[in-house]
Amino acid sequence: MTEKPTVLAVDDTPENLHVLMDLLKDEYAIIAAKDGEKALKLARSKDPDIILLDVMMPGMDGYAVIRELKADEQTKDIPVIFVTSLSEAGDETKGLALGAIDYIAKPFNPDIVKARVRNHLELREAVRLREDVERIMRHDLKSPLTSVISLPQLILMSGEYDEHIKSMLGRIEDAGYTLLSMINMSTALFKMERGTYNFVPESMDLAAVVRKVFIGHEDTAQMRGLELVLEIDGSVAAVDQEFKITAEELLCYSMLGNLVGNSVDACPKGGAVRVCLQRQEGAVRISVHNPGEVPEEIKKRFFAKYATSGKDRGTGLGTYSAMLIAQAHGGDISMESVDGEVTVAVTLPQ
Incomplete structure (x- = not known):
């Protein structure tokens, strides 16, 4: 049986947490935190698939929480949706600049909450699938490509050949480099877009x-x-x-x-x-x-x-x-x- 995705809901108001839990409990495993410090502990220990984070909380507010999440290698890739009653555009811009992927406004619209959680989880799963497929491709294709690239030089070292043969062997080697470059670039460009390329x-x-x-x-x-x-x-x-x-x-x-x-x-x-x-x-x-x-x-x-x-x-x-x-x-x-x-x-x- 496939495990349900885990949603971490963070809000200092118990009524809001109960509403979110009731909305999402049939499709997701829900864990909850009433303050920023508890939210950070759960994010690190439970590795949730997505976080619904209240902005206005006493002590550590949502902005401080997301800063901590994005600064931690373990939690920086967890998608965060801000949940807020703030209506000013500047507040939304600030949250997005800190790394939030979306906003949900209070009072909750059940259909919007479900749709946004589902859509962002599907996007995250698609990214994971893409990375897994490309990782497999890179691993499985690099071994035969190593032979394609290295064998022409070994053949040339083994004897004397005319310029036509040398040219053909050179083209085989270059074709190997081209394929290797394409395999590497498929993942590298994606990481460059996300700012995670090493x-x-x-x-x-x-x-x-x-x-x-x-x-x-x-x-x-x-x-x-x-x-x-x-x-x-x-x-x-x-x-x-x-x-x-x-x-x-x-x-x-x-x-x-x-x-x-x-x-x-x-x-x-x-x-x-x-x-x-x-x-x-x-x-x-x-x-x-x-x-x-x-x-x-x-x-x-x-x-x-x-x-x-x-x-x-x-x-x-x-x-x-x-x-x-x-x-x-x-x-x-x-x-x-x-x-x-x-x-x-x-x-x-x-």
Whole structure:
């Protein structure tokens, strides 16, 4: 038998607690607290699925309680709905700013109470399910991908091969990196949106990442007569020239994959897509250039979620995810469309 979700109801007025318990007892397991201190103890010991929290209480009020809940690693993810008779908009704004997900006004409307509790619990369960599925996918897919990525290099080390074989093995390796990046990014972007992503930078060669991205778009570029150019500090990069930075390699791979892919799609036939890497004081600048124009209807929402224009395919998430990745690094991103050239520039602190 499936256990009922647990609701913690917090109110200093016994009559209000009884009303809430009567409304919810058939669908949920209800625990109650008459003050903020008891509410915090129950939240930590019982791990409720949702908290209905009165705002106006003597001693520790609801605002103080939610501050404590959100500051505690054990309780920070428990959704909190404020229950209040306050009518001023500023009070609602304050509660939402502290991390509440909703408000229920007194006197209670039974249908509204039930609907809001049910909806927020369903949302929380959906998030949990999504995280579980993605965790399983990441675990189950990473093992075979490790072989896809590592075996091409082992094969090349085992003997002499012509350039055609080397090229095919390189494409297998790059395809593996692309899949690994997609698996990692599916969860990483969700965490970035929620502000819970754990950023772990390390020394990496950004020029090598750009070259891997170019290989992934090589076929499309050749079919359309496009040139893919890497420049370092103002000059075309040598074949093995490095550009060391401190960042997360897979995030940079995903970000550049999206930005270069967008540029390849938008670049007119016979044009060139350029990726320019430059060192600045305390930062690096990564800019992706292509000849063309950004449609007026999309300029103001270029980095917005699901923003797209004139494409039969695509999700409209490429530039949005690039923005999240830049921000995860503590950097920023911008776009300008001037005199027939589009430039998307990312600045990362170093």
